[in-house]
Amino acid sequence: MTREIYKKINIVFFKYNLRMGTTQVTDKFMNELELIFKDMGHIVTIIDFNKYALHKNSIKLDYVINSDGVQIVFKDMEQTTTDFAEYGLPKDLVKVDYVINFSLTLAGVPSLFKFFTDNNVIVGSLLVDPPIHAGVLIKNTPKKNTFIGMFAESFFNSYEKYIDNTRILAHLMQAGSKALTNKKNIDVIMTANLHEIKVPEDIINKSLEKLEIGETKKNLLKKFIEKVYNKACNDFNKTMEECIEEVILENEDIQIAMNIEALKPIFFEEVYRAVDWCRRMKYRHKVVRTLLDNDIKVEFWLNSKDKFFNEYSNFKDNGKLPYPEIVEKIAESKILLQDLYPVKNGGSERIFNAMLNRTLVISNRNSFANDELIDGVNIIYYDANNLNELVEKVRFYTENYDLAQPIIENAYKLVSEKHTWKNRAEELINMYYIRNISTVLRVWEESFFDRRNR
Numbered sequence: 001m002t003r004e005i006y007k008k009i010n011i012v013f014f015k016y017n018l019r020m021g022t023t024q025v026t027d028k029f030m031n032e033l034e035l036i037f038k039d040m041g042h043i044v045t046i047i048d049f050n051k052y053a054l055h056k057n058s059i060k061l062d063y064v065i066n067s068d069g070v071q072i073v074f075k076d077m078e079q080t081t082t083d084f085a086e087y088g089l090p091k092d093l094v095k096v097d098y099v100i101n102f103s104l105t106l107a108g109v110p111s112l113f114k115f116f117t118d119n120n121v122i123v124g125s126l127l128v129d130p131p132i133h134a135g136v137l138i139k140n141t142p143k144k145n146t147f148i149g150m151f152a153e154s155f156f157n158s159y160e161k162y163i164d165n166t167r168i169l170a171h172l173m174q175a176g177s178k179a180l181t182n183k184k185n186i187d188v189i190m191t192a193n194l195h196e197i198k199v200p201e202d203i204i205n206k207s208l209e210k211l212e213i214g215e216t217k218k219n220l221l222k223k224f225i226e227k228v229y230n231k232a233c234n235d236f237n238k239t240m241e242e243c244i245e246e247v248i249l250e251n252e253d254i255q256i257a258m259n260i261e262a263l264k265p266i267f268f269e270e271v272y273r274a275v276d277w278c279r280r281m282k283y284r285h286k287v288v289r290t291l292l293d294n295d296i297k298v299e300f301w302l303n304s305k306d307k308f309f310n311e312y313s314n315f316k317d318n319g320k321l322p323y324p325e326i327v328e329k330i331a332e333s334k335i336l337l338q339d340l341y342p343v344k345n346g347g348s349e350r351i352f353n354a355m356l357n358r359t360l361v362i363s364n365r366n367s368f369a370n371d372e373l374i375d376g377v378n379i380i381y382y383d384a385n386n387l388n389e390l391v392e393k394v395r396f397y398t399e400n401y402d403l404a405q406p407i408i409e410n411a412y413k414l415v416s417e418k419h420t421w422k423n424r425a426e427e428l429i430n431m432y433y434i435r436n437i438s439t440v441l442r443v444w445e446e447s448f449f450d451r452r453n454r
Contacts, residue, residue, distance in 0.1 A: 009042045009432060010095040012072075016049040016105040018137070024323035025128060025349070026102035032177055032421040033100070033428070040425065043095075047072075048088040049109065055087055063115055070096045070119045098432045099123045104137035104148075117145040122432055124149060126172055130240075131159050132272040143167055147431060152346030158241045162258075162268035170431065173347025173369060175421045176356035179331030186299045187398055189333035189359075190288070191326050191350070194302040194317075197281050200225045200274040207270055217257070221267055224254050225274050232279045236384035237365055239342045240276055244268070280341050283384065287339045288315075290387040296394055298337065301329060331357035334401055335394065338363035342384075345370060351379075352419045355411035360404045362393055369419060378411035380404075 013030045017023050034044045052059060058078045064071040074089045084091040099106065099116050104125045106113045116123055125141060126149040127134060138148070149172030150156045156169040204225055208218050224247065232243040248258050258264050285308070291298055292312045300317045302308075309315040321329065330336055336354040340346075344367045351368060354361045355378070364384040366373075375381040380397065382390040397404045 009037075009429070010097040011037055011042050011044045012094065012096050012099045013044065013046040014049060014099055014101040014106045015046060016053075016101075016108050018103070018105045018108045026105075028177065028323050028327070029102060029126075029128075029174075029349075029421070030100075032175075033425055036422050036425040037429075040429070042429075045090055045094050046088070047090070047094075049105075051087040052089060059084075059087075059089065061112075064093060065119055068095065070116070070121050072096060096121050100126065100428065102126050103128055104134050104141060107137040107140040110140050113140075114142055117142040120145060122146075124170075124428060124431060127151065127155075128174070130155050130272070130276065131163075132269055132276070135269075135273075138164075141167075151348070152343035154239050154241045154344035154346070157344075158244075158268070163265045171345070172424065172427060173419065174349040174352065175347075175419050175424045176349065176352030176354075176415050177327050177421065179328045179353075179357050181328065182331050182357055184332060184334050186329065186333040188296070188298045188335045188337060188394060189301065189329060190291075190298050190337040190339075191301040191330065192284060192303065192339065194284060194288070194304040194306075194308060195281050196306060197285055198278050200229050200278050203274045203278070204270060207274070211266065211270070213263070213266065217263065220253060220257055221270060223251075224257075224267060225271050227251065227254075228271050229275045229278065232275055233282060236279075236283050237342055239344055240272060240279075241344070243275075244271060276341070283341075284339055287337075287387065287390070290391065291337075291394070294391045296391060299329075299333070301326060327353050327357075330354050330359055333359050335360045335362055335397060335404075337390075337394065339384075340364065340366060342366055343368075347419060352415050355379075355408075355415040356420065358408050358412050360397060360401075360408050361411065362390070362397065364390075369414075372414060372418070373411075376407065378407055378414055380407065 013034065015027065015030070030046065034046060037044045052061065052074065058076065060075045060077050062073050062075055064073065071093045073093045074084060074091060096116065099121055101123070104127065106123065106125065113123065123146045125146065128151070131138060131148070131150060141148070143166060147168040147170050149170045151173045153171055156171065159169065204222065211218065227247045228243050231247060232238065232240060248254050257267060288300070288309065292309060292315055295314060300315070301319070301321055302317050303320045304317065330350070330353050336350070336359050338350060338361060340348055340363065342364070346367065347369050351361055351363065360380065362380045362382060365381045373379040380393055382393055
């Protein structure tokens with residue numbers, strides 16, 4: 001796509017800690033993009049709405065609309081000598097052409113979101129999790145002048161099919177960050193959230209009380225969840241979307257329910273939400289236990305409030321680290337172990353972080369980055385249903401690390417060329433220049449197929 005990338009755009013990043021679990025991650029993403037956009041010649045302002053909320057009794061946010069477009073300004077209502085810089089708030093007028101927020105945090109302030117989109121400001125909302133976990137935030141998101149970026153193709157395909165096909169959705173993968181150091185002090189590392197294993201019933205029973213559907217439909221929903229959970233946990237190589245589709249095809253009563261327009265989104269959301277997290281934790285516990293049972297030495301940085309695997313003398317959980325330090329730890333490691341939930345054509349920052357810092361990635365089989373990550377070429381895959389394969393490959397590349405060097409270099413070259421935050425910044429600028437928002441999906445589809453056919 002040819003765009004006037006030389007024109008200065010007034011870009012505003014919006015911070016608001018609605019989901020504490022992802023805040024450090026998304027702050028890092030914003031900081032990366034801020035520097036790149038500025039280097040491209042654009043004007044960038046980060047508005048930390050958390051700081052505004054702390055002082056909203058004495059600080060007012062005003063909107064200005066004039067011939068120069070949309071502008072916002074923070075004002076001190078008490079006319080004191082408030083140091084706005086101390087709160088991270090701009091004291092001068094901020095012109096706004098383009099707003100970017102992660103995890104739909106702007107939907108937490110719906111009046112501000114509506115003000116931007118009503119006044120022709122393009123808003124990009126980039127998700128770092130499957131869209132179902134954004135819940136009501138997506139429903140509170142205006143459709144006008146807004147696009148939602150999802151990092152896996154399977155997410156927006158299923159979202160359009162079962163939830164809403166009237167929104168503008170874009171395939172925007174995550175990207176890698178370079179660490180400050182690249183000394184390899186750790187052999188094998190695993191970083192992730194680790195929580196107690198739950199069964200879907202624990203989650204769905206709370207939701208059922210709020211659902212305004214009859215007992216027959218509730219019982220059918222329970223059956224749907226049970227079957228998807230069993231299928232998903234019998235084959236950890238399948239995407240959640242594949243498991244849901246198969247259960248629908250195999251059960252006529254569920255098929256009938258999913259043909260009812262009012263019921264379809266409710267069933268899909270509840271099934272996905274109840275099963276996805278439970279499945280992730282069940283698999284992650286299996287991976288860690290298998291490594292421990294086989295005396296594999298791993299540095300665990302598991303973001304967990306609980307203590308698991310205390311019965312293993314060889315288990316050491318180094319605890320929780322700020323996200324920027326996790327990037328550094330990955331860069332210090334020779335091998336990163338990954339157990340990402342399977343997706344179709346996705347792109348995760350952890351994978352790209354490792355590759356950009358010349359760390360070998362050993363991951364459960366996945367469809368990453370237009371299938372450019374190829375087993376034995378730039379990544380090592382293992383069968384999620386056969387964890388003995390994981391053990392064998394970790395042992396092999398730990399003992400024969402020199403044989404991993406061509407794979408590491410191939411991965412570094414690929415990510416350096418295609419999956420840095422500079423690449424994503426260019427894609428985001430292209431999104432802005434598609435002024436007729438109704439054409440965004442068509443152009444992105446063309447761009448996507450273009451990349452697939454290169």
